Amino acid sequence: MRSVTEHVERVLALVSPLPVVTLGLADADGSVLAEDMHAAVSVPPFDSAAMDGYAVRLADLPPGGGSVTLDVTGDVAAGPSDVASDVTSDVTSDGPGYMAGIGPGQAVRIMTGAPLPPGADAVIPVEHTSTGGFVAGAPRAEVSVTLARRQRPHVRRAGEDVRAGQLLAHAGTEVTAALVGALAASGTVRVPVRRRPLVAVISTGSELVPVGGALGPGQITDSNGPMLAAAARAAGADVVRLGPASDDPAALRAALDDAVLDGPAARGGPAAGGGPPVDLIVTAGGVSAGAADVVREVLAAPSSAGEDDGGATDVDVATVAMSPGKPQALARWRGVPWLALPGNPVGAYASFELFARPAIDRLRGLGVAGEGSPGRGGNAELAMLPQRYPLGRVCRSLPAAVAWSSPAGKLQVLPVRVSDGAAEPCGSHHALSALATADGLALVPPDVEKVRAGDLVQVLMLR
Ligand SMILES: Nc1nc2c(c(=O)[nH]1)N[C@H]1C(S)=C(S)[C@@H](COP(=O)(O)OP(=O)(O)OC[C@H]3O[C@@H](n4cnc5c(N)ncnc54)[C@H](O)[C@@H]3O)O[C@H]1N2
Ligand code: MOO
Numbered sequence: 001m002r003s004v005t006e007h008v009e010r011v012l013a014l015v016s017p018l019p020v021v022t023l024g025l026a027d028a029d030g031s032v033l034a035e036d037m038h039a040a041v042s043v044p045p046f047d048s049a050a051m052d053g054y055a056v057r058l059a060d061l062p063p064g065g066g067s068v069t070l071d072v073t074g075d076v077a078a079g080p081s082d083v084a085s086d087v088t089s090d091v092t093s094d095g096p097g098y099m100a101g102i103g104p105g106q107a108v109r110i111m112t113g114a115p116l117p118p119g120a121d122a123v124i125p126v127e128h129t130s131t132g133g134f135v136a137g138a139p140r141a142e143v144s145v146t147l148a149r150r151q152r153p154h155v156r157r158a159g160e161d162v163r164a165g166q167l168l169a170h171a172g173t174e175v176t177a178a179l180v181g182a183l184a185a186s187g188t189v190r191v192p193v194r195r196r197p198l199v200a201v202i203s204t205g206s207e208l209v210p211v212g213g214a215l216g217p218g219q220i221t222d223s224n225g226p227m228l229a230a231a232a233r234a235a236g237a238d239v240v241r242l243g244p245a246s247d248d249p250a251a252l253r254a255a256l257d258d259a260v261l262d263g264p265a266a267r268g269g270p271a272a273g274g275g276p277p278v279d280l281i282v283t284a285g286g287v288s289a290g291a292a293d294v295v296r297e298v299l300a301a302p303s304s305a306g307e308d309d310g311g312a313t314d315v316d317v318a319t320v321a322m323s324p325g326k327p328q329a330l331a332r333w334r335g336v337p338w339l340a341l342p343g344n345p346v347g348a349y350a351s352f353e354l355f356a357r358p359a360i361d362r363l364r365g366l367g368v369a370g371e372g373s374p375g376r377g378g379n380a381e382l383a384m385l386p387q388r389y390p391l392g393r394v395c396r397s398l399p400a401a402v403a404w405s406s407p408a409g410k411l412q413v414l415p416v417r418v419s420d421g422a423a424e425p426c427g428s429h430h431a432l433s434a435l436a437t438a439d440g441l442a443l444v445p446p447d448v449e450k451v452r453a454g455d456l457v458q459v460l461m462l463r
Contacts, residue, residue: 001321003446004354004411007328010316011355014330014337017365018195018279025183028175030236031193035370037169040187042159047116048078051154054107054129054145055120061149069130069146070107074100075139078113107147109140122153162186171370174236194365199237199356200259200278201229204252204286204294205343208244223432224284224348228341231352232282235360240278247292249301256281256298260336279363281336282356285343287317288327295340299331312338321446322411324430325351345432350413353441353460357393394461396440398423400451412444416459423459439463 020034049055054072061068101118102108108117116123126134130146162168168182169175175183175191183191203225209215210222222244229239245255260277286295299315316330324347329340339359341351361367401422406412415438416423423442427434440459444451451457 001326001409002318004320004322007318007320008355008358010318010330011339011359012362014314014332014339015280015359015362017368018197018363020192021195022190022192025180025188025191028183028191028193029177029180031175031191031196032236032365032368033169033171033173033175033370034192034194034365034368035171036167037183037188037191039162039164039166039168042164043162043185044156044158044160046158048156049076049110049112049114049116049123049154050156051123051125052111052134053109053123053125053127053154054147055102055110055117055123056107056147057102057104057119058121058149058153060105061122061147063149065148067146067148069144070105072109072140072142072145073102073106074108074117075110076108076114076117077111107145109134109142116155121155122150123155124148124150125154172365172368174364174366194363194368197237197279197360197363198240198276199232199360200240200242200281201225201232202241202243202245202252202255202259202281202283203228203343204243204245204247204283206247206292210244223345224343227345227349227432228282228284228352228356231349232356232360235357236364237280237360245294247286247294249294249297252283252286252294252298256333256338260334278336280356280359281333281338282341282352283338284341284348287329287340287342295329299329299340321409322350322354322413323407325354325413326410328355344430346415346430346435349432349435350441353393353462354413395443396459396461397456398459400424400442400453400455400457403450403452405450406444406448408449409446411446412442412448414442414444416440416442416457418459418461423457 023031054070055076056070060070102120108120110116110123124147126132128147128150131142162182162185168186169179175193203222207219208222209219211226213221215221225241225244229241232239240259242255242258245252259281283295286293296317299312299317301311312331312333313335314330314332318328319326320328324344325342326347327342328351331338331340337359339356341348341356398418399422401419401424404414404425414429415426415435417426417437418439423440426438440461443458443460
């Protein structure tokens with residue numbers, strides 16, 4: 001039997017990071033950076049007020065905390081500067097050139113985020129002044145204000161958050177909502193990312209009826225198809241669903257060709273009538289030892305004429321030391337990587353998380369350093385774990401809430417719920433209904449046959 005680790009390595013060897021495309025920042029979330037991203041401009045770009053109040057010169061304020069009355073000579077709000085100011089005298093002018101400054105004995109009404117006028121070096125919050133509070137929309141009425149020095153200057157210095165040129169995110173990291181914000185703030189307009197993978201999901205089996213179809217004798221609803229499509233989308237791929245394909249090899253070959261040939265394909269959904277070839281094929285079912293195991297049958301007749309002529313190349317059928325999910329196969333169909341997962345739904349899901357997800361992660365470029373960038377050693381970290389787990393998932397080490405047994409010589413992939421920080425198996429672990437309630441998959445190493453309550457287990461978190 002092949003170890004899970006070795007099978008993951010073979011899966012990863014089958015796929016390569018997709019080409020780089022440049023997206024507008026607003027469309028980049030969920031994609032993976034192809035290059036290190038640096039700030040184009042400093043954030044904040046100018047010294048600004050951190051509070052609504054009065055911009056003052058610290059030199060005007062008694063250091064001991066005594067109060068002082070200053071002339072209010074202007075008004076600055078956040079936004080383009082049409083500073084309403086009657087300041088004319090004694091201006092220090094090392095601040096923004098477009099703005100009048102404040103002189104000795106003067107204060108300027110200032111709103112949070114507004115540029116600090118030249119000469120000012122602190123903001124006194126309005127609630128700590130004789131004004132007490134501003135009324136929204138009301139113009140300046142006060143001619144003077146009495147205030148005292150506060151402990152903090154309440155000024156955000158230019159570049160305090162990020163300096164122009166500073167590294168914001170490494171190549172190989174996903175563009176999150178917060179990163180979109182950080183990139184926008186620091187002047188990024190376009191983002192080099194890896195193209196989003198397109199994955200074909202094909203379930204196989206003559207017993208399968210698409211969701212919503214009437215079931216005849218011996219028929220069941222195709223649950224793997226929609227489940228794996230959802231899993232692939234959750235992993236950051238676009239999905240084209242084909243099949244279910246019957247146990248006739250010609251039907252499976254036709255579905256595989258639909259996936260990889262950009263022709264008059266019988267594709268459903270947005271790509272109907274043909275579309276780009278997919279980057280990865282994921283099939284479920286037909287891979288074990290049965291007489292009607294169609295994937296095995298198609299793989300057993302590899303292409304003699306090479307990948308261009310149709311057929312499978314690089315065929316690799318394996319029994320992997322895991323439970324569930326033991327029968328697995330890898331190949332290329334007309335050159336496109338193909339992961340053949342087993343049909344039992346929990347096994348199909350477990351193998352998706354352990355094999356298909358890392359493949360999608362790699363296509364997306366997750367953890368892939370940019371050209372000329374050193375990378376972050378993410379893979380070294382993973383290599384320390386017993387298996388090379390998917391990069392897009394968090395693995396937690398949690399105590400087992402109860403005892404359970406695990407098959408000898410196989411990695412157990414057990415749906416667990418996490419409550420009070422402990423992992424507890426969810427009902428019957430071969431049941432999809434139990435999997436649907438799981439917070440994670442406990443991964444019990446092959447050499448462990450008994451998990452005792454309190455033992456630490458690795459849990460691949462699903463949410
Ligand atoms: N003699 C042996 N028999 C089996 C072995 C073995 O080693 N020797 N392995 C078992 C294991 S483990 C698994 S897992 C299954 C995997 O078989 P296949 O990948 O060939 O899957 P199928 O036979 O097509 O289906 C298995 C099971 O799952 C149901 N199924 C399949 N596809 C779907 C779907 N899209 N939606 C819902 N349910 C599906 C199918 O009806 C079967 O009940 O083989 C064991 N047998
Ligand atoms: O390996 Mo199968 O997926 O155990 O049920």
